[in-house]
Amino acid sequence: MSAARTKRIVLAAGGTGGHMFPAQALAAELLQRGYRPVLITDKRGGGFGPELSDQVETYRIAAAGFAGGDIMAKVKSLLSLGIGYLQARRLLKRLQPEAVVGFGGYAALPTVMAAAHRHLRVILHEQNAVLGRTNRLLASKADIVATSFPEVRGLREADRDKAVLTGNPVRGQIAALGRKPYAVANAHGHLRLLVTGGSQGARVFNDLVPRAVALLPEPLRRRLMISQQVRGTDLEAVRQAYQGTHVQVELQSFFEDLPDRLKSAHLVICRSGASTVTELSTAGRPAILVPYPFAADDHQTANAQAFAKGGGGWVMPQSTLTPEALAERLNEVLSDTATLTGAANAARAFGQPDSAARLADLVTGVHRTNGDEKGHGHANGNRNGKEAAA
Template sequence: MSGGDNGNGRLALIAAGGTGGHMFPAQALAERLLAAGWRVTLSTDERGARYAGGFPEAVIRKIVPSATTARGGLAGKLTVLPRIAVGIARAVAAMRRDRPAVVVGFGGYPTIPAMSAALALGIPRMIHEQNGVMGRVNRAFARRVQTVACGTWPTAMPGGVTAIHTGNPVRQAVLDRIGAPYAPPGDGPLRLLVIGGSQGARVLSQIVPDAVAALPDAMRARLSVSHQARAEDAEGVTATYARAGVAAEVRPFFSDVPERIAAAQLVVSRAGASSLADITGIGRPAILIPFAAAAGDHQSANARALADAGAAVVLPESVLDAASLTRDLHAILSDGTRAASMAAAALSLGRPDAAARLHDLVTELAA
């Protein structure tokens, strides 16, 4: 697809929720639209704004009140509808002042005000679902938009809704490393990347360091680990690697994840849609540990295509322990041929043109 039409200064409003899984693909579309001459506004809430640091400066940020019924006690739940109503009223007023040509929702409760306002004002609108199981908010709007795009295929849709498979857009930092040569594990240095989502994952911090510590001495001596762990877990994770004699960098957040994926022989990761888009875009072997509590078990659905293609080993939390992870780490890091085959399989699943495909859908819808 071309993705080269000039936006002629038209406004695209992108609505995205407060997790990296929603915000990273939204950022990728924003980058593409700006390059084509569009004006872009991001509509999110306070939580989402924390993930907007990577958006280009030209993107206007609008913080709108929203809320979720999934968290908080009774008092919190009673404030949900009033907060959302205020958010919708503000979004309607903003769109009347500067009417978007199109509104694109990426899911999460912060998208409710913008999508509701677009519906009320008759503005062309579409949604993009990143996961293999549709989120609650996207499901609620799926029959009320002109276009539904999805990143994971297949994704179950509500009755009567037809989706277009675009793939999950990746940021420019990932596109810059598409097809970066893979160095299979051999006799030289080994690099392992451990990522658990936007802020790390406690179960990975509990299991991965012990699993690494049980690898053979000769393998540990050549290993360096980049491990994304929550701040409260970092000290314990660092200490376990140090006792095992493993060089490790432990942080709550890596701003250069694409660079670290490209440098890694193996990635241990949750199965969030944006993480998998990065891993397959660059093409690296993975051990995936789907988040068991994810809504609709969507991370297991996300991981299925990689497992079926031979690009990843999937370890459900229900069977995850240090011994099983040590087994799989050793099996991949000691077999360069298998690792290279997994890397190639991962690369074959990547959709580096996903942002261009989404851009084309936006342009067609706005026309």
């Protein structure tokens, strides 16, 4: 058995796919390098699915969100987090990991806090352009804060020297798209538009997109092929809204083959969660981004603005978005092949296609600089050279 194979790396993640997908991608990379990734998640966590379930030890501990709710709800949440902390502390004592990687969200909080108190090496990964609440709380206890965007708001000045840009690791299916060229639309061929709302859903698109499409010039409408994810119970209503537009439309509440649809899309209309923006940049697909207005700390707006600043798309805030404004933007973008292609190239340039490898380098103590690899300052042993306390 190799020396690396005996080394465990604990991944603390749970909740939405935005936290779990990068953890899963890192686990796959670590397995390839001969390490033993271990997932510690909350009791509602689904794990990494069938692809990695036989290869990754998974443990579930107590955890709960503490934002919002009345005083009794907060007390219950704190008690749950306290129990999770004790469970995580016992697990870490038994597992003796080389490092603990936290991916944000309340499910990661007990494990990362316990790791810091045991003087283990701690790496935080932030998926958004605004540091999440859990990572803000834990940043002072971390050795490294791995970021997905060149600029991240919410990081204290004292912790800025810990920040290292790695990008946001994505699943293998999405990473493979980045190795395929953008399918440039010809002047008279089909234009494929993908409309998706992500995990938060986007019922606003159910009404807005069909009305905007109806306002487009008829020659452009006849070229359109639309795949739209329809959340809620509005499937038939949206189907009716497209009648008479001369547009080829496929509507589903969930696309099992989303990577394939993203591969063939010329333009995407979507929210701007971390996973969505990462997948767009990895695949090199231009997008009209409508940030979810109620996201914590308005992080979706920050994500969208960063992507648009890089030239990969256009931000249209929901509060001011009308069918007329969306139709104008669609007409402008879809009528100009050079605009679409330029945005696709910019989206791809914005991404970090080797983000899983970059993050794994940090976690295992290898740091890349200008293509070279060197040992990272925290590579070996526990943090600050201290032995783990019981």
